[in-house]
Amino acid sequence: MPHSLLTEIYIFVLAVFVGFQLISKVPSVLHTPLMSATNAIHGIILVGAIALAATVKGPLDVGISVAAVFLATLNVVGGYVVTDRILGMFKKKSAERPTE
C-alpha cells in the first residue's frame, strides 16, 4: 500500500470521527438546515470536476467534465442559497421573540 494512500485513509477516518462528534447533538429543529448545508458541502466535488476538466483531452471526456461542473455548481450554489433562506426564517423569529 503506498504511503500516500495510508495518509488519506488517516484523514478520512479522523474526519469521520470529527463529523460524528460535531453532528450527534444537533437539535431536531435544525435537522433540515443541517441536511441542506451538508448537502451544499458535498458540492465540493466541483473542485474535482474542474481538475478533471483540466486534465482530459477527448471530446467525450471534456463533455463529461463539463456536465460534472454544471451539476456540481448547481449543487453548491443551490445548496447554500436554500440553506441561507431557511436559516433566515429562523433568525427573524428569534429576533422577534423578546417582543412576545
Added chain:
Amino acid sequence: MDMLLQVGYLITAILFIMGVMRLRSPATAKSGNLIAASGMVVAFVVTLVQYHSFSWLWIGLALILGAIVGSYAALKVRMTAMPQMVALFNGMGGGAAALVSIGELHSQWSVGVSSAAASIAALLTVLIGSISFTGSLLAFAKLQEWVRGRPITFGGQKLLNGLLLAVALVLGIMMIVSGGPHALPWLGVYIVLAALLGLLLVLPIGGADMPVVISLLNAFTGLAAAATGFLMSNNVLIIAGALVGASGTILTQQMSRAMNRPIHNIVFGAFGQVAAGAGAGPDGGDGVVQSATVDDVATMLAYARNVVIVPGYGLAVARAQQEVRQLTERLNERGVTVRFGIHPVAGRMPGHMNVLLAEADVPYDQLYEMDAINPQFPQTDVVLVIGANDVTNPAARNQPGSPLYGMPILNVDQAKRIVVLKRGMSPGFAGIDNPLYTNPKTSMLFGDAKASLDHLLRALDEV
C-alpha cells in the same frame, strides 16, 4: 504552485468544520452556513488558479448556467416543496461525483490501465454516486407527485436488487483486475446497473419513509465525494465527503430510531404494502366516523383551555402554515394555550415541520418535541391534527399486527377531544388505516386544510 492549492484546501477544510460546528445552534447557524460557503469559495478559487488549462468557454458556461439555475431554483422554491429541492440538489452532487470518476476512468483506460487503488475508488464512486443520482431523482419525482408516492413493489424485487448488485460487484472486480481500453464497454454496463439500482432501491419506499431515504442519500453523496478524493488524491474532497457522510448517517439513524425500524427494514421492507386488514382493531370502535362542522370545531376550540396542534405532511401540501399561525394567535387572544406537537418524522424530510412553522413565524417556544408533548395529552382539551396521519396512529401502540407497531407516536388519542382535519377518508401516505378516526372522541373535519382553517378563523369570530 501546488503549495497554494494545498494551503487553500487546508483553509477550506478548517472553514467547513467551523461552519458545521456553528450549525448546532439556531443562533449561530446562519453564520455557520456562510463560513462553510466561504470555504467553498476558497477551494474554488485556488482550484481555478491551479488548473486553468481547460476550455474556458465550456467550463465557464457550465459554471454560470449552474449558478443561475441553482440560485433561481433555491430562491423560487416554496418552503413546502423543500424536501424535493433538497433531494434534487443531493442528486446533482451524486451525479457530479459519478461523472468525475467516469471521466477519470475513461481517460485513464483509453490509453492504458490504472492502479488497483484508483480503480477501486473510482468504481465505488460510480456505484454510490449513480445510486444517489437516480435515487434522488426518483425521490424528487415522488415528492413532486410526478410518480405515485405509494410503495411500488413487484414479486422478486429484493432478488432482482440483490442480483443486480452482485452482477455490478463482479463486473467491478473484473474491471479492477483488468482495466484498460477493452474494459470500457463494461464500464458502460456497470454505470447502467448502478443507475438502475438507485431507481429500484427508492421505488418500493413510501412517503412516510422519505425522511430516512433523503438522509441516507445525503450520506451516499458524501461518501461518493470522499471516494473521489481517494481517486484524485484530493484531501479536501476526503474531509468534506467524510463530514457529510457522518452527518447523513447520524440523521438516518435518528430518523429510523424515530420509526422504531432498523434501516434495512425501511430500505427493503416496502412499508405499507402489508397493511391490508390491519385496520379495525380493538380501539377502532365500530368503524363509525363522526364528521363535524366548522362551527362545532370553532366552539370546541374557543372554550378549551389547552390546545395542541399536531402538524403533518398534509399541512405542507395544503400550504396552510400561515392560517395555522393566525389560528394560534386568535386562540391566544382568547386565553387558550396553544402548543405544537412535532413528531421527528412528520413530513418528508428531517425537521420539515419546524421549517414550515418557522416560515409562518410561529414562535419557537410553542414547538414541542414528541417526548416533551406526550405526557401533556391527557390534560389537553382539544388536539387539532392537521394533515398528520401515521404519526398519530394508536395502532403503533396497541396492535401488534400493524406494520406501524412499535413506532413511537404522538399519543393524541389520550386527549379529551380530537379534531382531525383531512381531505378525505383515504389512508395516509403509508396506506395504513388509522383507528383514531373511528375513536368516539374524534371528530373529522373534511376538506382542504387551508380552506377548513379559513372557515374556522371566520367561525371563531362569531363564537
